Amino acid sequence: MKVSSSDLARHRRAGDPLPPLRARVEATRDDLELRGALGVMAERFNGAREEALAEPGMADLKARGIAIRAHGVTDLRANLQRFEESLRALGVHVHHARTGADAAATIGDIAVAANAHRVVKSKSMATEEIHLNDHLESRGVEVIETDLGEWIVQQAHERPSHIIAPAVHKTRPQVTKLFSGLAGHELEDRREELCAYAQTRLRDAFLTADLGVSGANFGCADTGTLVLVTNEGNGRLTTSWPRVHVALMPVDKVIAHFDDLATMVPLLVRHATGQKLTSYVTMIHGPRRAGELDGPEELHVVLLDGGRTALLGTQFEEMLRCIRCGACLNVCPVYATIGGHAYGGVYPGPMGAVLTPLLSSGREGSELPGATSLCGACSEVCPVGIPLHDLLVELRAVPGSAERSRRRTVFFALWSRAWAVPAVYRWSTRLANLARRHPRLTRRLPVARAWCDGRALPDPVSATFHAWWRSERSTG
Numbered sequence: 001m002k003v004s005s006s007d008l009a010r011h012r013r014a015g016d017p018l019p020p021l022r023a024r025v026e027a028t029r030d031d032l033e034l035r036g037a038l039g040v041m042a043e044r045f046n047g048a049r050e051e052a053l054a055e056p057g058m059a060d061l062k063a064r065g066i067a068i069r070a071h072g073v074t075d076l077r078a079n080l081q082r083f084e085e086s087l088r089a090l091g092v093h094v095h096h097a098r099t100g101a102d103a104a105a106t107i108g109d110i111a112v113a114a115n116a117h118r119v120v121k122s123k124s125m126a127t128e129e130i131h132l133n134d135h136l137e138s139r140g141v142e143v144i145e146t147d148l149g150e151w152i153v154q155q156a157h158e159r160p161s162h163i164i165a166p167a168v169h170k171t172r173p174q175v176t177k178l179f180s181g182l183a184g185h186e187l188e189d190r191r192e193e194l195c196a197y198a199q200t201r202l203r204d205a206f207l208t209a210d211l212g213v214s215g216a217n218f219g220c221a222d223t224g225t226l227v228l229v230t231n232e233g234n235g236r237l238t239t240s241w242p243r244v245h246v247a248l249m250p251v252d253k254v255i256a257h258f259d260d261l262a263t264m265v266p267l268l269v270r271h272a273t274g275q276k277l278t279s280y281v282t283m284i285h286g287p288r289r290a291g292e293l294d295g296p297e298e299l300h301v302v303l304l305d306g307g308r309t310a311l312l313g314t315q316f317e318e319m320l321r322c323i324r325c326g327a328c329l330n331v332c333p334v335y336a337t338i339g340g341h342a343y344g345g346v347y348p349g350p351m352g353a354v355l356t357p358l359l360s361s362g363r364e365g366s367e368l369p370g371a372t373s374l375c376g377a378c379s380e381v382c383p384v385g386i387p388l389h390d391l392l393v394e395l396r397a398v399p400g401s402a403e404r405s406r407r408r409t410v411f412f413a414l415w416s417r418a419w420a421v422p423a424v425y426r427w428s429t430r431l432a433n434l435a436r437r438h439p440r441l442t443r444r445l446p447v448a449r450a451w452c453d454g455r456a457l458p459d460p461v462s463a464t465f466h467a468w469w470r471s472e473r474s475t476g
């Protein structure tokens with residue numbers, strides 16, 4: 001199946017068929033414009049993060065963050081119970097959603113009950129996970145994304161390609177062309193002009209929306225505080241201007257104490273954008289109270305399970321520590337080559353290669369753990385100590401994963417048997433060495449061509465280990 005990178009970028013509705021991984025990789029790998037955009041992103045984010053983490057005290061901050069998230073996951077059920085009690089005490093309506101479809105239906109019901117015709121949304125990967133926009137639109141509710149990157153991909157009828165920078169796959173000239181088409185006249189290819197255009201369009205959306213939907217970066221169990229970490233101010237407008245606010249919060253976002261924010265917010269921000277603090281850190285304590293000037297009349301929190309609690313007590317539990325900083329995407333050589341859309345799911349990069357098959361019980365993304373280099377850069381950079389590359393290896397061994405396909409199992413079983421015979425082992429290593437000495441010839445072999453495509457064969461060694469061993473023994 002032949003697809004292009006723009007086919008992959010296009011918005012898909014839940015259940016729409018996905019091209020096979022090989023076709024997705026081939027489509028994006030050769031898109032030089034995409035590779036350029038990803039290169040700029042990686043340089044900017046990685047440079048800023050490394051600079052921020054060179055400051056004194058960062059190792060302590062990370063150690064505290066790991067401990068907070070580890071306890072948060074171990075005590076998840078107790079923390080959730082306390083969080084719910086704290087929310088109710090503040091006058092918040094709490095809803096539980098076992099699946100993404102339940103969560104979308106709940107938010108749809110809230111919108112209908114509130115007689116909402118227009119919804120403004122701040123960036124939230126959880127809402128992408130549950131295909132909220134499609135659901136609300138199917139119920140006659142207009143949805144407007146208000147994060148600039150999300151608005152760009154929404155206008156282009158595309159999907160986000162990065163968890164903190166949704167439109168990272170687009171270059172500025174592409175955005176200029178898109179916005180000029182929307183405006184009906186040529187806009188200048190200048191950041192300021194493009195932002196000003198988006199701002200004008202979005203201001204009207206905030207003023208006319210009946211309902212605001214947000215995610216939550218953290219939820220504090222002891223105080224019921226919802227925390228949003230943003231840079232554009234759209235999160236604050238989304239949660240304070242419309243008369244009803246719905247926050248969709250995956251259950252793993254709960255932390256035990258409000259005081260833990262002093263660790264978690266700087267840790268998240270430094271790893272995400274390299275800033276000390278984002279421009280806006282919004283803390284929401286319930287709906288508007290008498291005498292307050294802003295805030296919604298009604299506040300709903302939808303707690304999304306979506307397969308998360310099923311991971312408690314398993315070897316994959318550590319994945320629930322993830323704070324969605326995106327750092328593992330920025331250092332990943334696979335993500336840098338193929339971008340986010342080739343992963344196929346909502347969550348790309350190393351965290352997505354772990355999370356997508358886990359949250360879907362293997363129905364989606366079972367091939368992703370095999371499409372990783374296992375270089376370990378993701379685990380090294382992760383602020384909450386998730387051993388991503390170990391989890392990827394464990395996922396490769398899960399029954400039903402693409403790595404356990406019948407073809408591969410038979411192939412490796414035969415290989416293991418063959419190498420158990422010393423003569424076959426010696427013969428095959430000699431043959432491999434011969435292949436490395438004649439790379440041009442090797443590339444012509446159909447079986448080797450795919451492997452050699454984009455990879456350099458290692459330099460030939462002067463002698464095999466066995467030959468070296470024999471000569472050592474004869475001289476020694």
Ligand code: SF4
Binds near residue numbers: 322378388
């Ligand atoms: S797995 Fe770690 S590095 Fe990746 S997004 Fe989550 S917290 Fe960040």
